Amino acid sequence: MNEDMFRVLVVDLATGKGRVELIPGRSTAIGGSGLAALLFETYGDVVRPWNDPDQPFVLAVGPLTGLFPLMSKTVSAFKSPYHNQYTESHAGGRSALALRFSGYDALVLKGRAATLSCLNIGRSHLELKEAGFMAGMNALTAGKVMRRMFKGSSGHRSMLRIGQSGEIGSAMACINVDTYRHFGRLGGGAVLGNKNIKGIVIQGDSTYPLPEGKDYPLLFKKVHEMVTATDMLRKYHNLGTPANLESLNELQSLPWRNLQQTADPEITGITGERFADDTLLRNGACSGCPVGCIHIGYVRERFEEKDNRYLYRQVAYDYEPIFAVGSMLGVTKTFDVLRILDILEKVCLDAMSAGVALAWATEAVDRGLLSRQETLVPLTFGDATSYMAAAMHLGTGANEFYRLLGQGTLIAADRYGGADFACVLGQEMAGYATGEVFFAAQALGFRHSHLDTGGYSYDQGHKEKDVDAAVSFLLADEPDRCLLTSMVSCLFARSVYSKEMLAECLAVTGYPELASNLGVLGEKIQRHRWQLRCATGFKPEEIILPKRFYKVSTWKGPIDAVYLDALKSEYGRRISELAENEQ
Amino acid sequence: MKILTTPHMDRCIGCHSCSLACARLVNKRFSWETAGIRIESSGGLSSGFLAKRCLACDPAPCVAACPTGCLKQRPGGGVTIRRKLCIRCGDCVDVCPVDAIAADETGDIYVCLHCGRCVDFCPHGCLEMGSAEKKNMEEEL
DSSP states (O other): SSSSEEEEEEETTTEEEEEEEEEEEEEHHHHHHHHHEEEEEEEOOOSSSSTTTSOOEEEOTTOOOOOOOOOOOOOEEOOOTTSEEEEEEOOTTHHHHHHHHHEEEEEEEEOOSSSSEEEEETTEEEEEEOOOGGTTHHHHHHHHHHHHHSSSSTSEHHHHHHHOHHHHHHHTBBBETTTTEESSSHHHHHHHHHTHHHHEEEEEOOOOOOOSHHHHHHHHHHHHHHTTTSSSTTTHHHOOOOGGHHHHHHTTSSSSSSTTOHHHOGGGGGGHHHHHHHHHHHHOTTTOOOOEEEEEEEEEOOSSSSOOOOOEEEEEOHHHHHHHHGGGGGGOOHHHHHHHHHHHHHHBHHHHHHHHHHEEEHHHHHSOOOOHHHHHOOOTTTTTHHHHHHHHHHHTTSHHHHHHHOOOOHHHHHHOOOOGGGOEESEEESSSOOHHHHHHHHHHSSSTTTSSSSSHHHHHOOSSSOOOHHHHHHHHHHHHHHHHHTTTTGGGGGEEEEEEHHHHHHHHHTTTHHHHHHHHHHHHHHHHHHHHHHTTTGGEEEEEEGGGGOOOOTEEEOOEEEEHHHHHHHHHHHHHHHHHHOO | EEEETTTTTGGGGOOOOHHIIIIISSSOESSSSSSEEEEESSSGGGEEEEEEOOOOSSSSSHHHHHHSOOOOEEESSSSSEEEGOOOOOHHHHOOOOOOOOOOTTOEEOOOOOOOOOGGGTTTOOOOOOEGGGGGSSSOOO
């Protein structure tokens, strides 16, 4: 596995046959993000639409996957149904180690299966199994059925599946990974649905030799101690990311009720501590990560009025989903948040996109742009029961309105009006109303993700309005993140895996050339991804910032429209310049 | 002699750090399978995890089944292994009542040696080296 060649399984879903390709390029593409871009360039087409069966769906891991703690993520890459451009989405669970141990650096799916099917791969098997009986099945039930269809190896495999939203082609459809993780954003679920793939089982049944000598185990121990014995990553497993809800609310940076507010005293109902005290059942972990940041809560329902008959379900929570269906929808009780998330898990919608879209719909109802004829249920901020029904309608495409909304809030606003208050920054916003830099950063970011760059932390650390400094920060912050997502590390570990530490890890595991070239490779991968994005149609100047973002007040005061526009314009110019540069 | 015990498996988060440590430090391999302790989910992640590992039988049926003397009874329970004597027959794998012995694609076997090197890598304290006399009393698999 240490050669310059990537070992890639390319499956033609139309025939159910695959071939193992040995593809050169490790020394420049590394793996993960870099490899995914290389594979999209090799097997994809920048012009043809996302739903052309011949467009690839890529899963890729990196050279350090499984070899060090938190090297536990998989990169998926595809042309997105949301904007018809190249994108990535990342997930953990067991997917990364399963793909590594199945013997491949990447899996490429081409073509479309004749009928709804499940794909099962491993070290010595490739099977495309007809699964028409799973049509319309929710993602959690699909997982249970797949465990019966593909017996054995429990715990040493990863199961990816889609719900109804992916089957109907919603641009907000995610891919469920091992029940509690997701390839969440930008519509990966619809890409699999379009390929007639209901689920993928990846069995990790290969074994590899390890480097001789003590250097590798000693370095592993050092990293393991950094992530477990120090407080470096404690915040991720203690309260987890939901700890940020209270602090962002204090900073007047938490979007509430479709971003009509940035703080609210009702935060006390949905803080990280409240979730931990009231709902937390246990933690979980991605394979290869001792941090255990997955927080699993529960919902309990009485299903008989007269008798004490209850059912319960386990529901994972994080900061972003709580923001999206909590503060953004004015839902301020922990169990109500989890009840909505439970529905979104089943229909397999990206919780962030769905919550923000429903927040827009609620304000559109308030303003008389939408009626019950469209929404089917009365949408009112704080009404969790109606949001549960609306989440189901959105995931199943219950009527034309919900089908349009599932293509993106701005698509629905184009039909019904209300674009001014659509909280869309390239896609439905992440939960950071921290200021001008974050708004520009997400609107133009490669994945339109808060993890593309550190825009939200820049806002919190800089009061001055220096356009050049802020944009230079965003562009300079991205290459190191590209390195991490090419290894493929969880971005929670970015404080551990400095460039120097990555070089050490690569050197002791047989990648001396990569170790010595990291300085330039991050920028190369950053540029390559932007080149693909631009070639597939991205034009920064076409990204519109809805007026709502100009009316926000944070701890720094009202948003400065001139500064925001200047940031967007300069960031867009610098991205285009970067993509045009051939170096 | 002490043996590996898993008294707190109900704390397990499924990170596989123990398996990967055993594979890395004891067997010099990189995989989920080539380890003396292997973590499986028991009906999906919602149902928690179980540890497949040697329960330190004494006498051990795998020792009796081994035709070449590769596996020897370990004082206090469990086995010691002399790899050069293994003929990859798989009889030990078949006879183990708790599926604790794994074989890779070449037939090489992997079983817990009760060395305890995995213990420090568990972030939730699920594993302990304990007394063979008290085994099973506080065991959670």
